Amino acid sequence: MLVKVKSVISSWLIHPIKRWINRRLNVWLARRIPQSKEQQINYRNIFIMPTRFGAAYGLFTLILFLLGTNYQNNIIILISYLLVSFFIIVLHHSFFNLSGLKFAANSPIKGYAGSALSFPLMITNKKTRFNIHFSFYQGLVNKSSTSNTSGAGLAVGKNISSEKIAVKQHSEKASSEQKSKVILELTQGENEIAVPFQTEKRGQFSLPRMLIASEYGFGLFRTWTRLDFSQQATIFPKPLSYAWQKTQQVAKGQMQNERVESQHNSFQAGHDEFYQLQQYRQGEPFSQVAWKQVARGQGWLTKQFQKNLSGQLQLDFSALPEVTLEQRLSLLSYAITDCSNQQIAFSLKLPNQEFPFDSSPEHTLRCLTALACY
Numbered sequence: 001m002l003v004k005v006k007s008v009i010s011s012w013l014i015h016p017i018k019r020w021i022n023r024r025l026n027v028w029l030a031r032r033i034p035q036s037k038e039q040q041i042n043y044r045n046i047f048i049m050p051t052r053f054g055a056a057y058g059l060f061t062l063i064l065f066l067l068g069t070n071y072q073n074n075i076i077i078l079i080s081y082l083l084v085s086f087f088i089i090v091l092h093h094s095f096f097n098l099s100g101l102k103f104a105a106n107s108p109i110k111g112y113a114g115s116a117l118s119f120p121l122m123i124t125n126k127k128t129r130f131n132i133h134f135s136f137y138q139g140l141v142n143k144s145s146t147s148n149t150s151g152a153g154l155a156v157g158k159n160i161s162s163e164k165i166a167v168k169q170h171s172e173k174a175s176s177e178q179k180s181k182v183i184l185e186l187t188q189g190e191n192e193i194a195v196p197f198q199t200e201k202r203g204q205f206s207l208p209r210m211l212i213a214s215e216y217g218f219g220l221f222r223t224w225t226r227l228d229f230s231q232q233a234t235i236f237p238k239p240l241s242y243a244w245q246k247t248q249q250v251a252k253g254q255m256q257n258e259r260v261e262s263q264h265n266s267f268q269a270g271h272d273e274f275y276q277l278q279q280y281r282q283g284e285p286f287s288q289v290a291w292k293q294v295a296r297g298q299g300w301l302t303k304q305f306q307k308n309l310s311g312q313l314q315l316d317f318s319a320l321p322e323v324t325l326e327q328r329l330s331l332l333s334y335a336i337t338d339c340s341n342q343q344i345a346f347s348l349k350l351p352n353q354e355f356p357f358d359s360s361p362e363h364t365l366r367c368l369t370a371l372a373c374y
Contacts (some may be wrong), residue, residue, distance in 0.1 A: 035228035054220035105229035118194035240330035
């Protein structure tokens with residue numbers, strides 16, 4: 001019951017406030033730190049705040065100073081001055097641990113919803129940096145994700161209590177936050193890193209700002225910045241293999257039949273793969289004569305070549321089972337990926353556009369992008 005109340009309060013009160021604060025912060029950051037494919041951290045885009053430990057340290061130093069002045073104890077006052085000096089020195093160390101880093105990003109993200117993706121980032125620095133955290137703020141992205149992308153609605157599940165659901169969602173959220181953050185020590189020179197990115201939302205959208213933070217320097221300060229690298233993410237629907245196995249087997253059977261028919265009836269001289277030797281017939285070109293066999297005394301033979309025909313499969317949005325929109329797109333996503341892996345030529349028919357038969361990687365990418373943007 002307590003977990004249920006906390007979940008309701010969090011969903012109705014805390015999350016909307018956090019989203020509003022982050023939206024306002026992003027508007028302010030867009031003016032102060034414009035988006036660019038190349039960024040450099042300097043005094044204009046570094047923010048420093050004391051951590052909880054740092055705030056407790058400052059409060060303890062203040063109390064110590066007040067005690068020293070109240071009792072006119074010079075030793076206590078001297079200790080408080082030393083602690084303040086140490087506090088200021090750590091502040092500068094925290095600043096210089098991030099200042100001067102240069103970033104370059106030229107690779108957009110492409111992948112499937114729910115899968116572990118990574119954003120490549122090139123970092124150039126003049127000295128070794130310690131304990132730097134890289135992560136994307138994905139709260140706004142995941143909150144607006146489309147429903148049922150996992151395809152769980154294809155089967156009728158058992159009733160689960162809301163408390164168990166809340167606990168499961170909390171544990172999944174904690175696990176997702178751990179996986180979406182990377183902590184590194186950067187050496188001098190160029191460093192290429194991969195920052196995790198994961199979302200359940202399909203579509204084509206701008207990547208959120210990347211949070212770069214560090215608590216280097218005894219954990220007294222948190223130094224951070226949020227940079228926008230002006231990159232796009234194309235997230236395809238999560239592949240779902242349910243109800244596709246029979247269609248796949250039919251397509252493979254057609255492909256095998258076409259290949260057998262090709263081997264028996266479709267020969268083209270001088271093209272594709274060698275098939276067999278047959279007796280020479282008058283009028284055939286000498287370029288096809290098997291001269292090695294003629295030299296061995298095996299008679300006049302000609303080389304026959306076959307043109308391999310691949311299976312073709314038409315993927316029609318309207319011919320899919322009566323399920324939700326997201327589940328249909330997931331079925332098509334799996335079908336396209338499987339056809340690409342099997343090198344089966346396929347066509348895609350959506351309500352708003354069509355793609356002709358093809359088996360090239362470019363065709364696969366165009367079809368998956370169409371599903372992502374549908």
